[in-house]
Amino acid sequence: MKTIKLIYPTFLLILFIPLFLSAQHLKPGFDKEEYKELMLISARSTSDSDYYNTFPEPQHFKMVYHSHEMGLANMWDLWKGDKSVAVISIRGTTSKQESWLANFYAAMVPARGKLQLSENDIFEYQLAPNPKAAVHIGWLLSTAYLSRDMLPKIDSCYKKGTREFLIMGHSQGGGIAYLLTAYLLNLQDQKLIPADIRFKTYGSASPKPGNLFFAYDYEAMTKGGWAFNVVNSADWVPETPVSVQTLNDFNTTNPFVDVQSVFKKQKFPKNMVMKHVFKKMEKPARKTQRNYEKYLGEMTSKLIKSYLPDFIPPQYYPSSHYVRTGTSIVLNADDAYYKLFPDDKTKIFAHHAHTQYLYLLEQLKD
Numbered sequence: 001m002k003t004i005k006l007i008y009p010t011f012l013l014i015l016f017i018p019l020f021l022s023a024q025h026l027k028p029g030f031d032k033e034e035y036k037e038l039m040l041i042s043a044r045s046t047s048d049s050d051y052y053n054t055f056p057e058p059q060h061f062k063m064v065y066h067s068h069e070m071g072l073a074n075m076w077d078l079w080k081g082d083k084s085v086a087v088i089s090i091r092g093t094t095s096k097q098e099s100w101l102a103n104f105y106a107a108m109v110p111a112r113g114k115l116q117l118s119e120n121d122i123f124e125y126q127l128a129p130n131p132k133a134a135v136h137i138g139w140l141l142s143t144a145y146l147s148r149d150m151l152p153k154i155d156s157c158y159k160k161g162t163r164e165f166l167i168m169g170h171s172q173g174g175g176i177a178y179l180l181t182a183y184l185l186n187l188q189d190q191k192l193i194p195a196d197i198r199f200k201t202y203g204s205a206s207p208k209p210g211n212l213f214f215a216y217d218y219e220a221m222t223k224g225g226w227a228f229n230v231v232n233s234a235d236w237v238p239e240t241p242v243s244v245q246t247l248n249d250f251n252t253t254n255p256f257v258d259v260q261s262v263f264k265k266q267k268f269p270k271n272m273v274m275k276h277v278f279k280k281m282e283k284p285a286r287k288t289q290r291n292y293e294k295y296l297g298e299m300t301s302k303l304i305k306s307y308l309p310d311f312i313p314p315q316y317y318p319s320s321h322y323v324r325t326g327t328s329i330v331l332n333a334d335d336a337y338y339k340l341f342p343d344d345k346t347k348i349f350a351h352h353a354h355t356q357y358l359y360l361l362e363q364l365k366d
Helices: 002-024 033-046 097-104 139-159 170-188 213-219 259-264 270-302 337-339 356-363
Strands: 062-066 074-080 085-090 107-109 110-119 121-126 133-138 164-170 200-203 227-232 326-330
Touching: 033 074, 033 085, 033 164, 033 200, 033 356, 074 139, 085 139, 085 326, 097 139, 097 170, 107 110, 107 139, 107 170, 107 356, 110 139, 121 139, 121 170, 133 139, 133 213, 139 170, 139 270, 164 170, 170 200, 170 213, 227 356, 326 356, 337 356
Parallel strands: 085 164, 164 200, 200 227, 227 326
Antiparallel strands: 062 074, 074 085, 107 133, 110 121
16 A cells, blocks of 8 residues: 555656646747736836836746846846746847947848957857848847857856747847847857757847848748747837848849840830830839948948947948848737827837837737
8 A cells, every 4th residue: 555655646746747847848839928928028128117117027037137238238138937948138229329320220231241340359140041141230230249148148047957048129129139049040050059949039029130031041940930020010110121122132033134135125116115114113222222231331330330449340231121020920009009009200119119019919819
């Protein structure tokens, strides 16, 4: 009888251990409660107590590290739950000029290359394997500084048993979260960080991080429910940066490659009319893209150097074709929403704060 008494609780323990362990692990797919908890964490990443004290405290995680400002007034926090899961929370734009410059420094660079932070300090990165993939230089610069502070913390957590990380960013923090996620996943591919670490990303109110070819690779890397882009349909920030598409932004095989030979096959004056119309449509886009690169790349980099004097601006990628990236969760603003949060031209962030997103989250049907 004593033997039976000993075996029975041991059997129950063996039976329930897998269930207990699975409850601690991240699961693929959008999770309302998971996102809500991350939003409460994100609110505290603002470092503005008057702001974050209007929200409840996170229930399942505690802050264990609050970084100093780095790069372009960038900051991040590390939060821990049970020993298997941690949260990397990236702060969004602040009122500081250099923080806004990170947004306006909107020329593109290849998604694989080097950033020269100073004469002897080079940040090597790969965010996507496709050579046509390109990303926002300002948020990549922020990622360079933040990732160097994060990687030792990730390593320390790993050695203590943490194998799963939630990456959270709201607004600018979401734009950076895209690039950080891609950077970390590529480090795994290069066997520079452990392959058994699982990352799950929530970008909230995020702007567009790069071009279509970056989006393709990012979505392939995070397929299966491991990265989300949560958008309030009334919010203008996810509509930025402004996108300009030229013929250079298409895949190599496309109907415009040999368009001049098509014109030559046409009889006069039809061929002249077709050439004229084509130039009228194609030339303005190319000119706009060059201006985009000039003003939001070359000229803005001079302002960047007033905060990062040793930074050496890179060669820019000749594209400004920004696209929405990742699996989108749309929080649709309806009439009831607009009654609570009406459009107001004097309040440009009337639909962008955590309050509006959390309200719409509660209305979202499972």
